[in-house]
Amino acid sequence: MRCLKVLGSGGDWGDERQQELIAAGTLLPRGLHTLNHPMVRHAAAVYNGDPNVVAQRELIADTSDPPFWKVKSGRWRGAVWIDPNDGQAWLVDVGIRRADSPTDFYAAFLASLAAEGPAPFLPTADDRDRLKLEIAHERLRDWELSLYLQSVEVLLEAVETGYARGVIPTVLEGGVDPAILEIEVERYPGEWGTDDPLEQPAGVAVQLRVNNWADRGVLTRAQLIACSAISPYEQDWDAAPEVVGVRLLATVSEARLLYIKASADLDAGVVAEQVELGDLAPVTHAHLAKTSAIAAASIDGTAVRGLCGQWFVPRQDHGALPECEECLTRYEVFKAASAEAKN
Ligand SMILES: [Zn+2]
Structure with missing residues (x-):
């Protein structure tokens, strides 16, 4: 100090x-x-x-x-x-x-x-306590990093085969491995109304098969890290990825999958420096889309395109969010144009 x-x-x-x-x-x-x-x-x-x-x-x-x-x-x-x-x-x-x-x-x-x-x-007793804390923090950080890299590995296998699984390791040496990570990938070609191969949507489902519920904190963290490796944007997910044990579905583009594949060759040290492990960018705005499209997407947990052009997965908790400005502007223009057409 x-x-x-x-x-x-x-x-x-x-x-x-x-x-x-x-x-x-x-x-x-x-x-x-x-x-x-x-x-x-x-x-x-x-x-x-x-x-x-x-x-x-x-x-x-x-x-x-x-x-x-x-x-x-x-x-x-x-x-x-x-x-x-x-x-x-x-x-x-x-x-x-x-x-x-x-x-x-x-x-x-x-x-x-x-x-x-x-x-x-x-060094004082405080200094020594600080050192213990740092060692624990580093161990946790190593675990998170290896989990992130492993999630990417499982995902890439699932991209090829449709389904893959891997063990979520215990944080403490000699403990029980708390869960199995399962990832499924399904393609929906043409779904987003574009022929661009990079714009084709894919559904990526994540589920933890829990062996040991003793440490909920570890399970929640593990799930968040696996999800953040697939998509760090909460709006891509059909539910907030904090509830462990349920099947979570993200809708991502083929471009995102390619990006993950390319960055999988990065050195672990680079990942540790550059990736915010387990951090999901929160959903900040509710986008507007056709009611029928939202209804269908809510059931399937898939993404719809907002009027502003942003893809998002409609969720029940969206109602409380402020509406997207760009979507509102385009909606006004659209309303004015259809009123004009009727006259
Ligand atoms: Zn919008």
């Missing part, structure tokens, strides 16, 4: 948004060792426990009980302490190098060490 205060008010960040959050005192749930600041990146690279980089470590002269280690990056300097009990490295202080000045980082660090001893620099 002490280091973050100094880094947050200093420069050299590789990510302005992160600096803003840190300067405002907002902690990110991600591991602090992943922060995009050269000091953090360098400390994480040299003190990550990798035996190949141990030789790059350099002791801060005159420290031995306990030893503190140097971190240098550009004008920045830092001190690392390694917990003798578990080998965990902690960046415990940072500052700026000012050669031959008493305010030089290492001169100031050694002076406070001499005056107050090492205790103020060592």
Whole structure:
């Protein structure tokens, strides 16, 4: 926390948004060792426990009980302490190098060490709690990422064969796998009134076959992640994908399926950086379409085209939403034109 205060008010960040959050005192749930600041990146690279980089470590002269280690990056300097009990490295202080000045980082660090001893620099119970939280968060994130990649794999198999299934793994090692993910794909060629092969609609049904209801949170999360891999837009789904165990149907274009196929070759690291796992863009507006089309689509759970041109799956909860402006405008034009025709 002490280091973050100094880094947050200093420069050299590789990510302005992160600096803003840190300067405002907002902690990110991600591991602090992943922060995009050269000091953090360098400390994480040299003190990550990798035996190949141990030789790059350099002791801060005159420290031995306990030893503190140097971190240098550009004008920045830092001190690392390694917990003798578990080998965990902690960046415990940072500052700026000012050669031959008493305010030089290492001169100031050694002076406070001499005056107050090492205790103020060592991690507190809060720091250790924070570390536990980060490790748990990272484990959950790894599980979500593997689930997302697996959902894509099952989907792509179903695109070829019509049906595929895969195991949703347990979050904790040695636990019961909570569910089986089933995906069905059905094509409705010509349904959207276009010959464009990329515009052909497909129905993608998702269902979790639950083995273990013990952890509802895990099941809900798993279902959301599988759904977001298929379509991240809630308006493509026939029901809000929070209810576990029911069959959910999304209507997507052939273009969307091709896009998923193309992005399946992406590196897992790129997916982790770029995809908001399990995040669905909410339905914000009710679109207008022919009443008969809406009625039929509501029964089948398929998409209809709104007057504005947007495809959407009509759902019961749409009534509460504000109407789409573009749809309303086009409806007025349409009404005026048919009144004109009658006269
Ligand atoms: Zn609309």
